[in-house]
Amino acid sequence: MTNAEPPAPRTVVPIEPSLLIAEAFNQAQVTALRHSVTSCSHAAGLTGQRLDDFVLAVNELITNAVRHGGGQGRLRLWRRPGELICEVADHGQGISVRRLSERARPAPDTAGGWGLWLARELSDTMAVETGEAGTIVRITAALAAQPVTRPADS
Structure with a gap:
């Protein structure tokens, strides 16, 4: 008989976060x-104004994908500890450097140009990858820490 130790339990890291x-x-x-x-x-875990803001930001991104990104797109929404992430991708012609660098609020009488500005303003972070093959925009919203519930002492 050998005194071999049992194999250590394997930890499996999910390929996809909580999609x-x-x-x-x-x-x-x-x-x-x-x-x-x-x-x-x-x-x-998003509620109230934080929920409304995040959904409006996502809506602006999917609307932009349809209007400016070839009429269609792909959306992924997932959760990581402490945050919610949404990524919208399209196959349009990309966003100009000038448009991406604009940080000022569009003029009130401007009919277009609000989508990226709103998405940036209404989310915690926004990252954009763009080029001739399309655009990927990723926004995040921090999730409130969930309170730890403990059993009542007897």
Whole structure:
């Protein structure tokens, strides 16, 4: 008989974080997708004004993908500890450096140009990768720490 130790338990690191939504969309799916984002974001812990702001930011991104990114896009929404992340990708012609560098609020009478500004203002972080093959915009919203519930002492 050998005194071999049992194998150590294996830790499996998930390839995908807590993926909530992964969906392709076009104009016809924008409203349903916004409702799905609202439900999943609320279930992940966003509430009140934070929820409204995040959903509006996502809506601006998916609307931009349809209008400026070839009529369709892909959305992924996932949760990591302490934050919710949404990524919207399209296959448009990209966003100009000038447009990306604009940080000022658009003039009130401006019909367009609000989408990226709103998404930036209404989310905690925003990152953009863009080029001739399309654009990927990723926004985040911090989630409030969940209180630890402890059993009552007897």
